Amino acid sequence: MFERLFKGTGSLTKLIFRQQRFKILVWLAGLVTVTLACASSYPNVYQDVPSKMAFAMTMDNPAMVAMLGPGYETEDYLASFGTLFAHECLLFTTIVAGIMSILQVVNVTRNDEENERIELIRALPVGRLAYLSGGMVVMFTTNVLLALLTGISLALLGIDGIDTEGAFLYGAILGATGLIFGIITALLAQLAETSRKTAILSFSVLIAAYLIRGIGDVSNETFSFFSPLGWAARAQVFVDNYWWPILLAAALSMIIAFATFYLNSIRDMGAGFLPERKGKKQASPILQTIFGLVFRLQRTSILAWTIGIFALSASFGAVLGDLETYFADIEFMQAFISNEAGESITDQFVTLLIAIMSLIALIPSVSVVLKLKGEENKNLTENIYSRAVSRTRLLANYYLLAVIVNFIMQLMIVLGLWSVGQLVMEEAIAFGSTFTSAFAYLPAMWAVIGLAGLFVGTLPRASGLVWLYVIYCFIVIYLSEVLDFPQWMNNLSVFEHVPEYPIEELNFAAMAVLTFIATVMAICGMIAYNHRDITG
Amino acid sequence: MAIVKTRHLTKRFGKFVALNGVNIEVNKGEIYGFIGPNGAGKSTTLRILLGMLKATTGEARIFGKDAWKDAVDIHKRVAYVPGDVNLWPNLTGGEVIDVLLRMRGEVNKNRRNELIEKFRFDPAKKCRTYSKGNRQKVALIAAFASNADLYILDEPTSGLDPLMERIFEECVIQAKNEGKSILLSSHILSEVEKLCDTIGIIREGKMIETGRLSDMRHLTRTNFIIRTKKPVPSLKDVKGIHNVRETGPELAFQADPDQIDEIIRYISQFGVVKLESTPLTLEDLFMRHYQEINHSGQMEDS
Known part of the structure; x- marks a missing residue:
């Protein structure tokens, strides 16, 4: 029985590990480095009691709770740097660990199956479940490594308030969350028939877990217990060091793993339990039309992003009402946060939210442009270029779609924040100013779209590097103060040049310059694209 | 006028020389067989002709126009079937056929449906579920349903079963009869032999032989299989006889055309029971060519 199902798991584990080892290395190195960089910055930033007090008060407001989880008591923030660090970084890092596992598992399950690599393996004398087991062992090992490396290196930093047990619990939470989402992805890979659908479903679960936890943390804690991310946020790392979230995650993973292996053992290769429909003739x-084709190829992911961005914005909108009441109660906070008189604190938060949401909303637009390179990698553009379609025409259609998607995403941010915010707020945010605030980001976003086009034209193999730039922009917005960047480093991010309306005036000159830069990069990309070899 | 003409086509990828002075000429109404082993440079040549790769040096012209600069114009009259057909996984076969046809111009619905019928193709399935043969059918239907003047076919039958292969051949011959030109790359020699008027053989990026099939055959030997009552002594030493092989009671060998008379006279002394003669297949031709190259190569080495 065991032989029939699992024979060859050992060598397949090695094979899968070999294929994944570079990615594993990059993910682990990246996650651990960012965690260490963040952790070590807190003692410098929060040197005295008032700054910690301010932190505690900021973190206690509903918007922050919705974004980052429930956090700690004020005295815990005063007693230890670990709490500051954990509250601000833990939840987001668990999400990244989840993303890592999702991508890895999609790769070693449905993707390998879709590309007929598993067929090759299954024809050998190996057990029916051996490849899946191998993939799961690699995923499990990756997350254990993540937990241990994070734990050890945090403990070695020797920061006041980051004790050894807390450090290892912190690592274990990352690993356990990664494990859960990895195993959920494996389960979904049995249901969906394609790697695309598996990835879409898995990321939907991750987003849902985040949203459920956000709503639960703000309104009713019971909800939060339905989300693995809700458990992660309740471990009270560096204070009480609860280990039950780890045990709960391990138990749930076992149950899901059992279901996954069972489903895998009873299904046909290449088939899924959610069958595909019969298509059009x-x-x-x-x-x-060319545009119709370009759109159709990305329709599902554009739709998913539209819903996702709207949902995320709406959930932020939902906490704006609580935020308003909260700030109204605390006059001290008003004096603290608002440097300029006459600005509502809500406006400031809305502005920050829109900045972060815009960065997230940039991802689908950049993906649209990079898709052209993806199509070339899959030898699909030759279908087009062997017909009477010029490169200029095709790339222009990709640009057009990227700009339209960009527009839709910003609109979703506005609609999400405004529509729900209006329901819950006494003094509702104005549609006009929210709209202006979000759409002021368009030129900066076009510049990144142009950069993506420039990469596709000039350095097609390195076109993924544009994501590094997006991540850099994110770091500048989210962490520049913590990491204390010099101004020129902040200026490298196009988002730094976007006027934060309504706190700042609209700066049309800066917007015009950004638009110009975007256009120049897009055109250069197109010229280069017209002159290079198309490999497929 | 030559429909396709390349002159000293050279393509380098970094240091690797993929093509080295390739000359091809396809005339109107002609089927040109472009033969070579995998990795010889066939697909690279075709991609240059399609304007997807830019030749390092040399010239490629189709309908007298530059293959790189006038690609879009040229492609209005060209139909292409790639060797490895990749399709958009989430579109159906029928959708892809329409999309591909529309990119060239008008869609001839009747011709499209006729070919779908002929190739026994189910257009309602998502492309990700198609086998290699079915993906190839999509490309073939999209190619032959279009009203092109030049068909560029890159190993188009490698996934088709013999029945479908015959339908493919019918399509090619019909196109030829309509005065269309066809550039057919292949390593399946029987296919080229059946269909082509002219062939060009490429190896390691260089053209090693070009000519009309009938002329090339003239230069080659004939295969014989014989059985005799008495054993034939010292057959190997007879002038003009090559590659003697004994298979049970039978003898197989190749004979130079100008020596056939002498050879028949010689073997008839031993009481011929069976005599089969077949023209050399392209496969033999190809093998012989490589042997010669290897021979001369070895001689140069020593």
């Missing part, structure tokens, strides 16, 4: 007139 003819192409619609829209699909027969």
